[in-house]
Amino acid sequence: MSRLESQLTFLVEIDKLKNVIRRSLLTDGSRRENSAEHSWHLAVFAILLQEYAPAQLDIKRVLKMLLIHDVVEVDAGDTFAYDIGNLATQHEREQRAADRLFGLLPADQQRELRGLWEEFEQQSTTESKFANALDRLQPLLQNFHSGGQSWRDHSVTPEQVFERMRPIERGAPELWPLVLEIIHNASQRGLLKPSATPTLVR
């Protein structure tokens, strides 16, 4: 297979990401979001919110990372953030998916994209921490603006959201007060399940 054929095979294959359905609804509540449009939205988040990263960013790397961070879901599916059972097998399923999908690419591009995906997963660089922060912030906003349907469906508590949002505190600390405000408002509006411990602020 020629280099171009390999590239096109990958590009056609990842079209399937448009049929991987997440738990979050669109902000108008009309339907659940898919992972392709979620990835697009995150990339625009990165363009506009990069000034809130704690250090100078290579935005090109952030964009590439966000654009491919979910492609393994073509094989592995989306794993709901609050689904403990599925989370346990997520790593192995996603590694197998990465082997197959990035394996469709020419060797140099396979290395680059696989590397970016591993970096996103490991959250060890400024870029990957920031990218992970956005990957938490976007569904928080989606859930909040769509009336918290996916939270209510799964009886999610403020503490669960708070823990889930921790990467924002690490990757985009300037946005952390916004997160606290949204969780507070969501609790007051009854979108989150009241919990035993009454306060969120440490």
Next chain:
Amino acid sequence: MSRLESQLTFLVEIDKLKNVIRRSLLTDGSRRENSAEHSWHLAVFAILLQEYAPAQLDIKRVLKMLLIHDVVEVDAGDTFAYDIGNLATQHEREQRAADRLFGLLPADQQRELRGLWEEFEQQSTTESKFANALDRLQPLLQNFHSGGQSWRDHSVTPEQVFERMRPIERGAPELWPLVLEIIHNASQRGLLKPSATPTLVR
């Protein structure tokens, strides 16, 4: 409104792009594609196919351009490539949409994103020519792999596709032979309407 509030307002507003439906089907034929997931797909096309641009590219600018090139459709809707009536009013509708949507942003980001969108529209730089080439190539592949449904629905001829694909010849000339091959195969498989003039090759 604070700077962050303006940015979030824009990011929530463009969520609506996920409900702007294009004519192209997903490659599995299951439904029509929306402009948000289309934009994501194009950006991944850019990452993988940048080597076919005719000159050195600033890939960061290409990615940003592709990620926001369709946001005006939130107000203006998608305009089908072969719909002459709607094409006539497209420019005015999209300028009004750009005024409103980019106008939600802080002034510096408004200038940057509006500038990138205008650049995409004008196709005068290497980056914008390449971005436009991908914006033609992706639906060509989608249509071909989904059995040409949107071509057949509108009795599109090989000549129409050929003319529609011209930006690829300008913006990514190394990919032009691929385009000719796909049009030829699509014609042979009956996905395009037979036309009076029997040959495509000039």
